[in-house]
Amino acid sequence: MTESVSAPVPRPKPLLGASDIRALAEELGVRPTKTLGQNFVIDGNTIRRIVSAASVDPAETVLEVGPGLGSLTLGLLDAAREVVAVEIDPVLAERLPLTVQTWRPEQAQNLHVVLADAMRVTDLPAEPTALVANLPYNVAVPVVLHLLETFPTLRHGLVMVQDEVADRLAARPGSKTYGVPSVKAAWYGTMRKAGVIGMNVFWPAPKIASGLVGFERHEPPATTATREEVFAVIDAAFAQRRKTLRAALAGWAGSPAAAETALRAAGVDPSARGEVLDINAYTRIAEAKAAS
Template identity: 80%
Template sequence: MTSVESTPPPLLGATDIRRLAGELDVRPTKTLGQNFVIDGNTIRRIVSTARLDPSETVLEVGPGLGSLTLGLLDAAARVVAVEIDPKLAARLPQTVAEFRPEKADNLTVILSDAMKITELPHPPTALVANLPYNVAVPVVLHLLEHFPSLQHGLVMVQDEVADRMAAGPGNKTYGVPSVKGAWYGTMRKAGVIGMNVFWPAPKINSGLVGFERSEPPVTTASRQEVFAVIDAAFAQRRKTLRAALAGWAGSPAQAEAALVAAGIDPQARGEKLGILEFTAIAEAKQKLESGTE
């Protein structure tokens, strides 16, 4: 007796996407960074790479016309979709009811700017999203800050941004996104997505970035204090830390004192330091100012 493989549920293709866009009179805009995925295999690849548990609540930012949303509903218990475009937000439940009627109750749509949300009706455990290129890093950092329930995720961003988010110390693309991301956990490059799977097709490839949350460094310094050091160090990344941190510390001498107290060479550059070193610098300055160093 031969077994028959079950056919995977249908996902939105190019014809579906253009039909929905036509119904809504939606023209993808650069302002909102709208590039809709029109290839079902790409959606399946993203969902598979995200390694979702069937019991999870997934947060999706910028669901658009619902390409990825359907794939996520197939793999997780619930999807909370945050959409900034009123037309798209209003249409998404109808699309899910049309293509996944049995999953319609598992979708919650929030009409909002993702940078403004600080609470959700269902605490998300995973973030999976095709993020607008121009706000990808701020959105990820904002969500990790405000939703400690997020334990892992996979985001699709501009390929160059993916490299920066996943870079380690010493890498030429290492910078603010790399270090701040490391405060929350481990980020890795998880693949490249070509241009032709989108409508409209972007002019550059996209990259997948996966992350796993871990506990932040143990320190008496606050996250804001550590991030202030990071911002200062990379604002003038060609300068030595003694010079780059002068404004942050109050003077070159005070910057040097904090660096020496943290065990960091004042002539080093920020691109060589990891999150633990930046944390040590913030803590050293705090102790020097309180007279406990």
């Protein structure tokens, strides 16, 4: 009787480590800047964790924002069909293809680098279906909202942001962290907190932990109001967070009385506060004002 021999478990492909990241930075004369929110991931296991949590399909085109020196890019190329990397720093954008050619020569043709500000990009060389990124802390929310609005092919994703920002994006109505990012993100999809990343896996180490936020896109709420009209209500409601909606929406509606009329038409208590309403309630308020 012969014993069955199990196939050996393939070793994971190498990823950039701390010494590799620092060597690349020194070669390029790069010093991470707070202005661009640059904190490079230096731990391969963290990269693998992010890629796994993102549930990237091998046939997908992944959009990565701020690839930096390429830590996450290599992990994404191992999991996806191709990666479109949007980088604002020309030095980093020019070096990234060479890094991929060195570490993943068989996948070099699957990388497309776009030198651009992610807040202004409107066209990409391939239609992305997933967003996976270590986002600069100072622009994380507007970048996510801009990309979801601009690229409707994005079906799901996972972003790493400052932990408190992750809590805001994934917050539900009635919670202390629920606010403008929570409601606007809910227009596009369902957000969920997917984990916390410690400070020691970055160079330079940030002063606060990072959070992972996963999302699944859904259709926007069925409404006759435009996205801009709905978002205007959201902005007004949270500009004076502690006020009742009748008072907070007075400027938006034209007067407290007009705000109350729109709120009652939408089935919303005028004495309620914005933090208890979900995205559907905000769409009804926008509709009610447009119809008045």
